[in-house]
Amino acid sequence: MINILLNGSKGKMGKAFTEYIKNIPDFNLEYSIDKENSNLFNSIFKKPDVIIDFSTPASTFNGLNYAVENLIPIVIATTGFSKEEENIIKEYSEAIPIFKSSNLSYGINVFSNIAAILTKKLDKVDIEIIEKHHRNKLDSPSGTAVMIADNINKNCQNKYKYIFEKNKVVDKTKDYNEIGFSSIRGGNIVGEHTVMFIKQDEIIEITHKAYSRNIYIEGAIKAIRFIINQKNGLFSMNDLI
Numbered sequence: 001m002i003n004i005l006l007n008g009s010k011g012k013m014g015k016a017f018t019e020y021i022k023n024i025p026d027f028n029l030e031y032s033i034d035k036e037n038s039n040l041f042n043s044i045f046k047k048p049d050v051i052i053d054f055s056t057p058a059s060t061f062n063g064l065n066y067a068v069e070n071l072i073p074i075v076i077a078t079t080g081f082s083k084e085e086e087n088i089i090k091e092y093s094e095a096i097p098i099f100k101s102s103n104l105s106y107g108i109n110v111f112s113n114i115a116a117i118l119t120k121k122l123d124k125v126d127i128e129i130i131e132k133h134h135r136n137k138l139d140s141p142s143g144t145a146v147m148i149a150d151n152i153n154k155n156c157q158n159k160y161k162y163i164f165e166k167n168k169v170v171d172k173t174k175d176y177n178e179i180g181f182s183s184i185r186g187g188n189i190v191g192e193h194t195v196m197f198i199k200q201d202e203i204i205e206i207t208h209k210a211y212s213r214n215i216y217i218e219g220a221i222k223a224i225r226f227i228i229n230q231k232n233g234l235f236s237m238n239d240l241i
Ligand SMILES: NC(=O)c1ccc[n+]([C@@H]2O[C@H](COP(=O)([O-])OP(=O)(O)OC[C@H]3O[C@@H](n4cnc5c(N)ncnc54)[C@H](O)[C@@H]3O)[C@@H](O)[C@H]2O)c1
Pocket: 007, 008, 009, 010, 011, 012, 013, 014, 033, 034, 035, 038, 053, 054, 055, 056, 057, 058, 059, 062, 076, 077, 078, 079, 080, 101, 102, 103, 104, 105, 143, 216
């Protein structure tokens, strides 16, 4: 039996996770934590085997600090961390196994690798990432959009700089070393990401659309099974696909 602590249990993802794992015989949701009982971290008697975090960047650190103090593996699904927070998470992964992905969908990670391959094959190309999400999303651009750009950059000697809110930029696109980001928010869109490769006289466009949160939950389940068997370090979906 895998005993789980869920941080962010009352949110959209937390609720979906709670429902989904009712049908997984070896998963036991031992602790459900959200804003109103976040002080529970101070009084946990029996340590969970793993923590899964679908909350907010500030509250992720409640779970993360508890995980480091008690040497418990953690899956961080929350997005919107600052550079400094990202660095702290990396530092903490020297003490415990941490799985962190801005998008736990298997499909989007394959999609992200295809975007990197296309970038390498095309020269003199303007790259634009357009992401669409539901009206309550707190961060922008989405963590997934940045993850896709980081994956492109990692495969291209980090030559791209990021132009956020590109739809508001009124200057010329200066060089072929920029990735532009544009965000659209509305209704209940689960998540859509388009990467446009725009060349003189032709455009290649690839799009991933999420129709249900289950794709993230299925990824979270795989990530939990993976991380509980790892030594210390920082892991991502690329370690699973
Ligand atoms: N990695 C992925 O695949 C993936 C997929 C979907 C969403 N997300 C990310 O997961 C996070 C949660 O998404 P959501 O759609 O459920 O958001 P949400 O706003 O519906 O839920 C966030 C929850 O965190 C809770 N929270 C606030 N302060 C807290 C505290 N101090 N302690 C514990 N909980 C606290 C809120 O009360 C809320 O219930 C977001 O950052 C989102 O971008 C990641």
